[in-house]
Every structure is written in structure tokens, then in C-alpha cells.
């Protein structure tokens with residue numbers, strides 16, 4: 157502990173932190189992380205933590221440094237080791253085909269993202285993501301253009317729908333489906349899967365299956381001569397260029413057949429739902445199994461934060477959060493317990509991740525709207541905000557923790573605002 161001369165310079169907060177450090181050294185709490193954090197804190201409060209100390213005269217990637225100011229020069233509240241929670245789609249391998257491309261961010265790319273993975277996919281007009289299914293459920297967000305999706309429900313009834321920018325779809329595990337780009341310029345969309353190890357390149361593909369089944373078996377199975385199957389693809393198609401499909405009505409009629417169409421709506425039109433919460437700081441739409449019935453394993457918040465606004469301090473009780481930033485720029489601090497916290501910056505096209513229950517905020521650091529998706533492997537969306545917690549707890553209890561007066565506590569919003577300012 158400090159001698160008396162030094163102690164007078166300490167704030168009350170410093171004293172409390174020093175005390176908890178002493179407890180940790182005595183074997184109460186995480187000794188190693190507390191000791192490391194104390195060391196880091198000592199360095200930061202030292203007079204040497206100046207512009208001179210922060211300078212970086214050696215080699216560096218100045219372009220990435222400029223995009224990541226919170227890494228280059230972290231806020232003094234950051235401390236300790238927190239697993240990396242950002243991965244840009246720009247770093248992904250782009251798999252190019254004649255009808256489009258795809259790139260993915262899975263647990264292989266972003267180690268912390270155990271519960272969900274994402275794919276960014278482009279299809280040209282007429283380009284087809286071939287008929288397939290997979291072990292994970294698929295939630296999708298249309299980023300650009302127009303596409304036609306098809307599926308088959310558990311009763312063998314057909315589903316066909318045209319989707320446009322901001323529309324969603326969801327296909328449960330094992331439900332076969334396809335996506336085709338429409339005019340005038342195809343589509344780009346984000347796919348989110350409820351498994352961090354999911355890979356878009358390990359799915360059951362119609363072409364791949366046929367290429368690995370003996371021709372005489374296929375002939376017997378379909379009741380057609382083997383010669384009629386001579387031109388089946390010899391390897392998987394995955395994404396391929398085709399002609400544009402005809403009118404939707406015609407596709408609906410022929411795929412319905414005598415059974416009729418599926419009563420299940422695998423699509424969701426976000427633009428037709430009311431905003432869930434709107435403030436001066438921005439707006440949010442919550443889409444989960446309450447309003448998008450079929451989406452039983454994935455829930456989402458679609459968030460816009462205006463310049464100067466902040467997605468308030470909060471946490472999610474029921475699931476990890478997988479994020480996709482699709483406009484603007486911002487920064488997020490994840491407080492990872494044990495005196496550890498890390499701030500990272502995000503740009504359009506980045507994936508972010510927050511482990512279940514860890515507190516975080518997202519601040520718009522640009523001069524345009526910041527837009528991102530919060531995705532959860534959970535049937536319903538859940539969160540709690542710091543403000544609603546503090547204002548629904550006995551005031552004396554809260555004031556005793558925070559050293560704030562009643563007037564300050566009274567100013568803290570009593571409802572969950574989601575995006576400040578109110």
C-alpha cells in the first residue's frame with residue numbers, strides 16, 4: 157500500500173481499486189489478471205504515460221492504425237487481455253464463381269465467435285446459389301438488390317418468394333432451399349448461421365450429391381434411362397450463372413402442384429414492421445420468433461445510431477451477440493470482468509462479437525449514421541440496460557456504490573432508452 161504522502165493524492169476510486177488488488181493478492185479473486193491490471197494502471201497514471209510514451213517511431217501499418225484508433229491509442233480505462241472480437245470481411249477469402257461470390261467469417265477466422273458464423277454473398281442477375289441444405293439454421297439479411305428464394309417445408313409443400321433490400325429470410329436445419337439473383341443487377345446479402353463452426357462450403361448440394369451417387373442407382377431411383385442423366389454435372393456447382401427466372405406467379409403455380417403452397421412464411425419484410433424504439437439518438441427494430449414466427453433459433457436487433465449517439469451500456473442475458481456493421485463507423489468497449497476491458501473500432505463490413513452477459517456499448521464515432529445488426533442464437537431477443545438497473549434498485553444502495561448525489565441519480569433515464577440521447 158502507498159505511504160501517507162502518496163495516499164492523499166489518491167482518489168477514492170483509486171483506493172477502492174488498490175484494496176481489491178490487495179484482496180486478489182491475498183488469494184481472493186483472479187490474482188494474475190488483477191496483478192497485471194494493477195501494473196498496467198500504474199504505468200498509465202505515471203507521468204511517463206505521455207505523448208512521448210505513446211509514440212510509435214518504428215514500422216507500422218499506418219492505414220490499419222488509422223482505422224483502429226482505439227487499438228493504436230487505447231482509452232485509459234482499457235486493461236488486461238480480452239480476446240479479439242473483430243474480424244473484417246475484407247480479410248476473408250473470396251470464392252469467385254461465374255454467377256457471383258462468397259466469403260465467410262467463422263470461428264476459424266474469429267476464435268471467440270463460437271455460437272454463430274456469417275457469409276457475405278453476391279449473386280449476379282440470374283446467378284444461382286444452388287439447391288442445398290445444411291446442419292445449421294440460416295438467417296439472412298438483404299443488403300442490396302433483388303433475389304428469388306425457394307424452399308420446401310416439412311410437409312413437402314413449396315415456398316417461393318422475391319426478396320428486396322432490408323428483407324430477411326430464415327430456413328431451419330435440413331430445409332432445402334435456393335437463392336437466385338434477379339434484375340436489374342442481382343443481389344448481395346448476409347447469411348448468419350447458428351453455429352460458429354458452420355462453413356458455407358460444407359453443405360448438402362444437389363449437384364455434389366448426384367455426382368457421388370452411381371448413375372444406375374439414380375436411373376433406378378428416378379425411373380428413367382441412365383442415358384437421360386448423361387449430362388449431370390461431374391462436380392458441385394455451388395454458385396453458377398443461369399438465365400433470369402420468369403414471373404413469380406408462374407413459379408408459384410408450377411411448384412405448388414396439387415399439394416398447394418406452404419402456409420409457412422420463410423421471409424420477413426423489415427420495412428413493413430413498425431420501429432420498435434425511436435429516440436433522438438437513433439432507432440431499433442427487434443425481429444425474433446414473436447414477430448418472425450419461423451425464426452425459432454435466431455433473433456436480431458437492427459440498429460441505427462445517429463452521429464453523436466450511443467447504443468447505451470447494456471448486456472444480453474440469454475446469448476452471445478454476433479454483429480455485422482453495414483454502414484458508418486463506431487467503437488465498442490467490451491468489459492470482460494476481472495478488471496479487463498478492451499475497445500475496438502468498427503467500419504462498414506466488419507463483424508463484431510460479445511460473449512453472453514458481458515457489458516458493452518457502441519458509440520457512433522463518424523459523421524454519418526452507424527448501422528449494424530445484433531444477432532443472437534436465441535428464440536427471443538433479451539437485454540438489460542445499466543440505466544434501468546440503477547433506476548429500479550433502492551436509491552441509497554446505488555448512491556453508496558457510485559458516490560453520486562440524488563439529483564444525479566434522478567437524471568438517469570428510468571426506462572431502457574436503447575440509443576441515447578433520449
Ligand code: MN
Pocket residue numbers: 288289290294333
Ligand atoms: Mn443455405
Ligand code: MN
Pocket residue numbers: 470471472477510516530
Ligand atoms: Mn448488445
